[in-house]
Amino acid sequence: MAETLDKKEVVVVGMGWAGSIVAAELAKSGRQVLGLERGREKTTQDYLTAHDEYRYVVGHEMMQDLSKETITYRNTLDEEALPMRRFGAFLIGTDVGGGGVHWNGDTWFYHPYDFELKSRTEEKYGRDKVSNDYLIQDWGITYDELLPYYEKFEETAGISGEQNPMGPERRKPYPTPPMKMTPLLSDFKAACEAAGTTPFRTPAGNMSEEYTNPDGMTLAACQYCGFCEKFGCEWGAKSSPIVTTIPVAKQQDSFELRTNANVLEIMKEDGEVTGVLYIDPRTQKEYIQPADVVVITSHTTNNTKLLLHSELGTPYDPETGDGTVGKNYCLHITPSVTAFFDKEYNMSMGAGALGVTIDDYNNDNFDHSEYNFIHGGSISMKQQGKRPILENAVPQGTKNWGAEFKNESIKAYNRSAGAWAQMITLPYVNNYLSLDPTYTDEYGRPLLRVTYDLTDHDRNVHEFIADRIEEILDEMNPVSKNRSELGEHFDILPAHNDHIVGGTIMGADPETSVVNNYLQMWDADNVFVIGGSNFPHNGGYNPTGTVGALAYRAAEGIEQYLDDNGPLVDA
Numbered sequence: 001m002a003e004t005l006d007k008k009e010v011v012v013v014g015m016g017w018a019g020s021i022v023a024a025e026l027a028k029s030g031r032q033v034l035g036l037e038r039g040r041e042k043t044t045q046d047y048l049t050a051h052d053e054y055r056y057v058v059g060h061e062m063m064q065d066l067s068k069e070t071i072t073y074r075n076t077l078d079e080e081a082l083p084m085r086r087f088g089a090f091l092i093g094t095d096v097g098g099g100g101v102h103w104n105g106d107t108w109f110y111h112p113y114d115f116e117l118k119s120r121t122e123e124k125y126g127r128d129k130v131s132n133d134y135l136i137q138d139w140g141i142t143y144d145e146l147l148p149y150y151e152k153f154e155e156t157a158g159i160s161g162e163q164n165p166m167g168p169e170r171r172k173p174y175p176t177p178p179m180k181m182t183p184l185l186s187d188f189k190a191a192c193e194a195a196g197t198t199p200f201r202t203p204a205g206n207m208s209e210e211y212t213n214p215d216g217m218t219l220a221a222c223q224y225c226g227f228c229e230k231f232g233c234e235w236g237a238k239s240s241p242i243v244t245t246i247p248v249a250k251q252q253d254s255f256e257l258r259t260n261a262n263v264l265e266i267m268k269e270d271g272e273v274t275g276v277l278y279i280d281p282r283t284q285k286e287y288i289q290p291a292d293v294v295v296i297t298s299h300t301t302n303n304t305k306l307l308l309h310s311e312l313g314t315p316y317d318p319e320t321g322d323g324t325v326g327k328n329y330c331l332h333i334t335p336s337v338t339a340f341f342d343k344e345y346n347m348s349m350g351a352g353a354l355g356v357t358i359d360d361y362n363n364d365n366f367d368h369s370e371y372n373f374i375h376g377g378s379i380s381m382k383q384q385g386k387r388p389i390l391e392n393a394v395p396q397g398t399k400n401w402g403a404e405f406k407n408e409s410i411k412a413y414n415r416s417a418g419a420w421a422q423m424i425t426l427p428y429v430n431n432y433l434s435l436d437p438t439y440t441d442e443y444g445r446p447l448l449r450v451t452y453d454l455t456d457h458d459r460n461v462h463e464f465i466a467d468r469i470e471e472i473l474d475e476m477n478p479v480s481k482n483r484s485e486l487g488e489h490f491d492i493l494p495a496h497n498d499h500i501v502g503g504t505i506m507g508a509d510p511e512t513s514v515v516n517n518y519l520q521m522w523d524a525d526n527v528f529v530i531g532g533s534n535f536p537h538n539g540g541y542n543p544t545g546t547v548g549a550l551a552y553r554a555a556e557g558i559e560q561y562l563d564d565n566g567p568l569v570d571a
Helices: 017-028 053-058 117-125 143-157 183-194 245-250 300-309 402-413 456-474 544-564
Strands: 008-013 033-036 071-074 255-258 262-269 272-280 285-296 336-340 355-358 377-382 416-423 432-440 446-451 480-483 527-529
Touching: 008 017, 008 272, 008 544, 017 033, 017 245, 017 255, 017 544, 033 285, 071 432, 143 544, 183 355, 183 377, 183 416, 183 456, 245 255, 262 285, 262 300, 285 300, 285 544, 300 432, 300 446, 336 456, 377 456, 416 456, 456 480, 527 544
Parallel strands: 008 033, 008 285, 033 255, 071 446, 285 527
Antiparallel strands: 262 272, 272 285, 336 416, 336 480, 355 377, 377 416, 432 446
């Protein structure tokens, strides 16, 4: 039988970027906050021996244990979903700091167009530009409303960069200057200019210099070691919750961090949310944690699953179009081209977001009247630092084993580089999240089921963007190129990226969204859900900066709710 604990004002489920921002902000104002994390507590010292590609990249040391809890996956509604046995298309982090510890550091403001995608598209191109099978909608908030929170996240995280010539004019400079420019990136920048586009430095959460943020947290300067993605930074030079927001929360007497606390359900009594049920995986003992406010801040998949397990909100039904929980699931697709050169570069050095980007084919920065798609994607080349096991690109036609492969991969190591895009993916009527009717986790609860396949819109944007990447790389005079291709159906095993969104989307209408623009549930005033799961669609940028901005705004909303109670936005 579950043990009932003393009540807290606020319980936060998941201590990644979103959860730690909310916890720090509320605790600083004296609110009693409990942070629950299913994994262990980690600090920079835990990553002093982290330069181990096999352990962290091949073995996924920092990710959810799929032998105990996974997702099931299918392409279409008439297929049986099967469990994902190894990570590929996306990663689900665990431990204190979550994905904010193993990320690369790319930090963007979404474009004003993204927040009003439906209304701006229809105004410029008409209602028939996008089929009704694509469930596009506005976010219920504008860029201008979110801008102060974007700026606050940048200041907390010490983001570096320079003005995007295709984006809105910045009100403030980046907190830190751009990272170093390498010979490879200089050549790519020149190629972009020769192709008639406008390159700029990728905004990065890898510190270009030592930086102390407004909360007094000091981050070290990046060493360009090349171990960012899927690794924790032992230097404290990659902005993450464990060197910014979590230490601030822990400085407050009103905050408590409780690890090994896997939340299974949001508890209700007489229809009102009263707290959460969690289990300690070490002892299998269950606890009921009462709270005035429940804040869900875990991974996109787990946010949605927790609402479905708790019977909060109405599950989305693709056949009727009714319901909202699980709706608008999207995955970032990445058109890419790898070029092989006669010229050598030092590819061992790098950092997660050390790069050059163009935005000329993103958002509505070009006229789409003659194209069979909307939006587009940002195109980048990044020098992340090649590693010895999986960084072994070879020209097409090379055998993938034996002496030929070894010779070509050694030759190509310092003579090859890729460029790729973060590409828009629109929500589609049959792409959604639900509970699996067959498979369960280690606690006997249904796994989350992902139903997802490629769409015609995906293919149209992918081919357009891949053509643009090739045009730019041709200006670098490559010997040969490898271009990514989309298969007949989406396959969950090849690696894509971690940017999956949707499932608990935000909006201005309870009929089409799960939360309002403070990320407060329409169906439960004292429940806030924060993360990539709030995005009604994927944009042409990495999502972390937007998650951080939304978390800061939600923290203000929670503070207001604790004072006044009730809905923060009229339905």
